[in-house]
Amino acid sequence: MSTARQQLEHGKARSRHDGNQVWGLLIVFVIVLLLWNTVFIAPLKLLVVFFHELSHAIAAIITGGKVHGMELNIREGGLTYHSGGNFFLIASAGYLGSMLWGAMLILAARFVKRRQVVTFLLGLVLLGAGLLFMRPIFGFGFIFCLVVGFLMLFLASRAEDGWHNFLLKLIGITSCLYAVLDIKSDILDRPHLHSDAVALQQLTLIPSVVWGVLWMALSIACTWWCLRLATRRRAGDETGD
Numbered sequence: 583m584s585t586a587r588q589q590l591e592h593g594k595a596r597s598r599h600d601g602n603q604v605w606g607l608l609i610v611f612v613i614v615l616l617l618w619n620t621v622f623i624a625p626l627k628l629l630v631v632f633f634h635e636l637s638h639a640i641a642a643i644i645t646g647g648k649v650h651g652m653e654l655n656i657r658e659g660g661l662t663y664h665s666g667g668n669f670f671l672i673a674s675a676g677y678l679g680s681m682l683w684g685a686m687l688i689l690a691a692r693f694v695k696r697r698q699v700v701t702f703l704l705g706l707v708l709l710g711a712g713l714l715f716m717r718p719i720f721g722f723g724f725i726f727c728l729v730v731g732f733l734m735l736f737l738a739s740r741a742e743d744g745w746h747n748f749l750l751k752l753i754g755i756t757s758c759l760y761a762v763l764d765i766k767s768d769i770l771d772r773p774h775l776h777s778d779a780v781a782l783q784q785l786t787l788i789p790s791v792v793w794g795v796l797w798m799a800l801s802i803a804c805t806w807w808c809l810r811l812a813t814r815r816r817a818g819d820e821t822g823d
Contacts, residue, residue: 607809611755618763624658628726630680630757631660634764636711637679638662641672652715654723663717673781677761677797684757685808687750692812697746698738704753705734751812758808761801765794 617623631654639649639662647667654660664672690700712727737745765779779790779797 607751607755607813610752611759614752614756615763625730626753626756627658628654629730629753630684630760631658632708632711632723632727633683633757634676634680634760635660635662636707636715637675637683638672639664639711639715640679641675642667645671647672649715651717652711652723653717653721654726656722660723662715670782670785673778673785676778677765677801680757680760681797681801681804684754684760685804687754687757688805688808688812691747691750691754697743697750698741700750701734701741701746702738704750705731705738707731708734755805755809758805759801761797765798 614623614626618627635652635654639652642649642662642664645666645668647664650663650665652660652662687700687704691697694700708727708731712724712731716724716727718724737749741749777790779793782788782793783790
């Protein structure tokens with residue numbers, strides 16, 4: 583009986599520790615949220631905007647369209663220029679794609695043993711997309727992709743594993759919840775601005791606020807599920823990430 587009780591208490595302790603990881607990461611996100619409009623978070627914000635625009639570009643290519651260029655600007659905004667393809671899927675892909683990029687990074691930080699490989703691949707994605715899509719050449723977005731891409735490659739070769747774990751989860755959770763941050767600013771607070779949700783409203787006649795709230799709900803649900811999965815111990819684990 584004592585052994586069974588000890589195992590039960592040990593299991594509860596491990597569960598609490600996992601829960602602490604979830605809340606710890608959410609606290610980090612709250613700090614990011616509070617600093618969202620400051621210069622300290624600008625590189626992280628630009629990175630998730632990059633994921634958003636890259637998702638538009640990928641959706642355009644997958645649905646038979648053509649990408650004419652992507653743009654990032656110093657005001658932390660972005661645009662993707664495309665023609666053809668499925669407009670509904672392309673417009674939807676921005677926030678949904680940001681969410682999926684974030685989910686992949688969170689889960690990769692948990693389940694990929696060599697996290698530096700993930701950081702290395704992320705650097706290659708930035709460099710490849712920058713060279714292929716970012717316009718104008720040597721414009722702000724192009725330079726951002728090259729600088730951050732090479733930084734990721736450098737970190738992949740030099741940083742300790744713990745830094746990769748933290749970095750990937752930080753980028754992942756911010757990208758997952760980008761819809762919550764951006765939609766509040768661009769759709770709920772300023773519904774007159776042109777946005778992906780407004781584009782879908784014009785296409786479907788469903789109000790942009792509905793699309794915005796839907797994306798926000800999906801974003802929150804996906805983030806919570808990923809964090810719970812990423813901080814859950816597997817059978818036989820004795821140490822946490």
